[in-house]
Amino acid sequence: MTDELMSRPIAELADLIQRKKISPVELTQSAIERADRYDSTLKAFISRYDEDALIQAKAAEREVQRGQYRGRLHGIPLGIKDNFYISGKVTTMGSKIHKDFVPSYDAGIIEKLAQSGAIFLGKMNMHEYALGGTTDNPHFGTCKNPWDLNKTPGGSSGGSAVAVASKMAVAALGSDTSGSIRIPAAICGVVGLKPTYGRVSKYGCFPEAWTLDHVGPIAGTVADAAIMLDAISGHDDRDPTSLSLPATESYESLSTDVSNLVVGVEEDFFFADVDDEVAGIVWAGIDRLRKLGATIKPIKIPTLRNCVYALSIIDTSETTTVHDSMLRSRPSDYGDDVRFLLECGALPSAVDYLQAQQIRRRIKLEFKEVFAGVDAIVAPSLPIKTPNIGELTSTINGTNFDTIDSIIRLVGPANLVGLPSLSVPCGVLGGLPVGMQLIGRPLGEQEILNLGAAFESTEPLNGYQPTAFLQPSSH
DSSP states (O other), X not given: OHHHHHTSOHHHHHHHHHTTSSOHHHHHHHHHHHHHHHHHHHOOEEEXXXXXXXXXXXXXXXXXXXXXXXXXXXXXXXXXXXXXXOTTSOOOTTOSTTXXXXXXXXXXXXXXXXXXXXXXXXXXXXXXXXXXXXXXXXXXXXXXXXXXXXXXXXXXXXXHHHHHHTTSSSEEEEEESSSTTHHHHHHHTSEEEEOOTTXXXXXXXXXXXXXXXXXXXEESSHHHHHHHHHHHBSOOTTSTTOOSOOOOOTTTTOOOOOTTOEEEEOHHHHTTTOOHHHHHHHHHHHHHHHHTTOEEEEOOOGGGGGXXXXXXXXXXXXXXXXXXXXXXXXXXXXXXXXXXXXXXXXXXXXXXXXXXXXXXXXXXXXXXXXXXXXXXXXXXXXXXXXXXXXXXXXXXXXXXXXXXXXXXXXXXXXXXXXXXXXXXXXXXXXXXXXXXXXXXXXXXXXXXXXXXXXXXTTOTTTTOOXXXXXXXXXX
16 A cells, blocks of 8 residues: 555545545655665665654644645655755755755745645755756765666756655655756656746755756656646745746646647757657657647747857856855865866856857747747757766767766756746656656746646556666665
């Protein structure tokens, strides 16, 4: 029953909790038992809140028994990426420098989830300071891919995606500056949603790059991602970039009828230098969308050819500014890859940064023009097959490319221009999942969620589940 419970989507669990058929305590205990069995192998958690989670679950159980049901997340156990502040709890950012940091306040979305009655299972492993596309963490252990323990789970929100994929958490929070929600979601065969810039508060989330940072959910299904978005979205005065909008109601509006939607395909950028087998699976996915009734339309976004340059300049410049003081005073306390990235961020000039912003403006205008004629854009989430842990170069159709640059390349544009983007499982290649990315117009979360839900209904993983971790750990 334990494993079966954790395999159910949020709406089913919520219905069972509301009708008192299962208890939040039973569900939380199920999550804890799975973490006991599998996390020493997977390294998805940095810290676990077993005792506190059970206390929260008992409180939720009492409220439900009294008829004080708060909604679909009441009593649902979640994982929290370790760059979101929880008052009184160590928040490490996956780093040595912050290994003992205890914030005195909750992040905005932690407040919202607490109000919804969600249960916090613990803090999830991540790439140090979220500065990487893997979760090879030198301080808290390398997070493992539940489909193949030799493969990367992606990053930087790797622990969140691994916990959801291995069913140690029903859903989880991630952050996404240049793909950090959608990369691990795609690699781990789960759903990752990066909302519109400013749709979800970043208050109390340690920054990577102010103008690129986004916060969103990683979940087992598109509907679960919609439920999470509805819980965490909405205006927050404490975040200067927060949009003056109420919380979304995307779950209630979720529809698998996509016959009125036009989906754009941009081949010059999104299908250039993409592994042929990966591209083939995504093209088959696009054909499924067509068969579901969506109209597929070719589009052009010419300035995307400069996107990688602009994103790299802006991201590294802003990130190095965030870390300037610590980098000067404690350089040796950073992991080698992160320290190198931060040192590179000091190289661009003000001219470089402002030129990158002009490229960003041009790309934003081109997307706006395209969205006058389409409701969403479909693309691969990643251009490469899932790399091995520590693999620095990846081969695409016989040519070697830098692995991290490749991992970020196709998901980066949605960060640069602040568009909502959803990664959904699209198929299986060599026993590993492949992700498909759906990009929406500003505030177009509903359209991409509807497309994702419709696509999900075709069962693109064909029943495949990760099994590599399903043995008791010997640690």
